[in-house]
Every structure is written in structure tokens, then in C-alpha cells.
Amino acid sequence: MPVDFxxxxxxxxxxxxxxxxxxxxxxxRILGTIARLIGRPEDVExxxxxxxxxxxxxxxxxxxxxxxxxxxxxxxxxxxxxYLRRQRRRPESRLADLSEQQVVMADAAAGAxxxxxxxxxxxVRDLVQSLLGxxxxxxxxxxxxxxxxxxxxxxxxxxxxxxxxVLKVRLFRARQRVLKAYNxxxxxxxxxxxxx
Amino acid sequence: xxxxxxxxxxxxxxYREAVPDVEGGADFMxxxxxxxxxxxxxxxxxxxxxxxxASAAAVVCLLFLGLGNLPLDDRQSFYTHTYxxxxxxxxxxxxxxxxxxxHVQNQGGQR
Numbered sequence: 001m002p003v004d005f006x007x008x009x010x011x012x013x014x015x016x017x018x019x020x021x022x023x024x025x026x027x028x029r030i031l032g033t034i035a036r037l038i039g040r041p042e043d044v045e046x047x048x049x050x051x052x053x054x055x056x057x058x059x060x061x062x063x064x065x066x067x068x069x070x071x072x073x074x075x076x077x078x079x080x081x082x083y084l085r086r087q088r089r090r091p092e093s094r095l096a097d098l099s100e101q102q103v104v105m106a107d108a109a110a111g112a113x114x115x116x117x118x119x120x121x122x123x124v125r126d127l128v129q130s131l132l133g134x135x136x137x138x139x140x141x142x143x144x145x146x147x148x149x150x151x152x153x154x155x156x157x158x159x160x161x162x163x164x165x166v167l168k169v170r171l172f173r174a175r176q177r178v179l180k181a182y183n184x185x186x187x188x189x190x191x192x193x194x195x196x
Numbered sequence: 197x198x199x200x201x202x203x204x205x206x207x208x209x210x211y212r213e214a215v216p217d218v219e220g221g222a223d224f225m226x227x228x229x230x231x232x233x234x235x236x237x238x239x240x241x242x243x244x245x246x247x248x249x250a251s252a253a254a255v256v257c258l259l260f261l262g263l264g265n266l267p268l269d270d271r272q273s274f275y276t277h278t279y280x281x282x283x284x285x286x287x288x289x290x291x292x293x294x295x296x297x298x299h300v301q302n303q304g305g306q307r
Contacts (some may be wrong), residue, residue, distance in 0.1 A: 032217030045220055049228045056232050121214035128211040147208040182199040
């Protein structure tokens, strides 16, 4: 939900009420993006607050209000990246047995409409998060922004400050890594099933 | 079973629907302002201590500059003559004694 330039300008000049309005306008979208980037509902608000704190402290560096949205996305990407890196440093066995998740997902995907939507969604969430957890934070964030959040290459270009060509290469590699991670997991599961 | 590109797209789209946008709790805004205030206070404190440190460093620099200048004046008053002048004026009893000994020894050798 874009906000008008005048509001951003007022916030830049130190108007706290204007800043609060900006937060209200972008809060839902940014928190949703963070939820899909980090995959931990319990930490979404913390990371979201960090994004808006950084925004508040860096607003005076914003040269023109028309680059506000890419700027906000860049702050979101950086905060999510910092969070994911911290999480990687203290690994936690949070992932449930993937094979079980995949079974749930496959059942649901096969069209077992009797299954609850929530069970299906939970399966999808766990599967995607486990796959994204196997690639680098940078790949994970880029892929999520493009394929899940639906940002165009033009928008990503503004967020990352690199050319479309470079982004396409990075995206292609990220996709390949996810596919490889999926296939490796599948293979491991098949082997596990064969030995049982 | 390999995951195709199309299946990956569908999976990621399903993920988008499985994780909807969230509004945030009632404490989101108060919590945000608390964090902003904490950072503001921290940066004010940091600026204060940076100024204190810079002032202290400036005072120490001035002090050393002053100390460096004091002995310089002493040295200038101490070295008023050249090395040759000092040697020429060096007429102490030790030097005379040394010269006499050399003279006596030379005379003894001639004998």
C-alpha cells in the first residue's frame, strides 16, 4: 500500500505522527513478507520492529521519497538476513521429520479434500521451509521475494542495486539448489523406506 | 520423483497462500516506540561519550605539546657553544695531568 510522498517527507523531517502512519500502512505487508522469509511466526514481530526501527533511524538518508519502497524492502531483506544468519549459528532441531511432512503434503496435493486445509497448509509450510533451510540465506531471500512475494525483476533491481541479468543468474542458481535439495531429500527418504 | 520447475512454482505459490500476511499484535506499535527510544538514548549517550573522549584527547595533546616545548628551551640555553669551542676551553686539571704524564713518558723514552 503506497503512501504519499508528502507523508514520507514529513516523517523525514522528524514528524513522529507521519512515521506512525507509514508504519500502519506497511505493517501488514512487511510482517507478511518477513513471515515468509524467516518461517518463524514467533519471531516475526521482533524482526518487523527491527525493520521499522532501522527505517526510523535512516529516514534522513533517503534522498528522494520515490525510492522509499525499495529502501524499505532493502531494510527488510537485511533484517531477515541478519536474523537467518543468527539462527544458523545456533542450530535448533526444529524441523520435524521431513518424510512425514511430505507424506502429508503429497496426500493433500493428491486431492484428498477430506483433509483439513490447515493440515495441507502446515505441510506446505514445513516442506518449503525445510527446502529453503538447505540453501544459503541470500538465495532463500531472493527466491522468496521473486517467487513468493511476486516482486518483479525491475523491483528487485531497485532493492538489490544490481542488474536484471545478474539477478536472473542468481535466481536460476537458487532454483537449481532448491530442486537439488528436494531431490536429495527424496532420495534419502526412498533409501530409508527401502531399508525398513 | 524429481521436482520439476512448474511443480516448484506451484509449491511456492501454495506457500504464499499458506503463510498469509499478519497484522501484528496490539503491542507492536508501543514496542516499536520503546525500541526507537532505546536506540535514540543509546546514540545520544554514544555521542556524549565520543565528545568527552575527543575533548580528553585534545587536552592530553595540548599537555604533551606543552611538555615538549619546555625542555626544548632548556636545551637551547645549555648548548650555547660549538663542540670546538668547548674543546678549546677545556682546561680542567685532569687534562693537564694527562698531558704532563705523556710529556714525562716521552722524555723517559728519549733517555
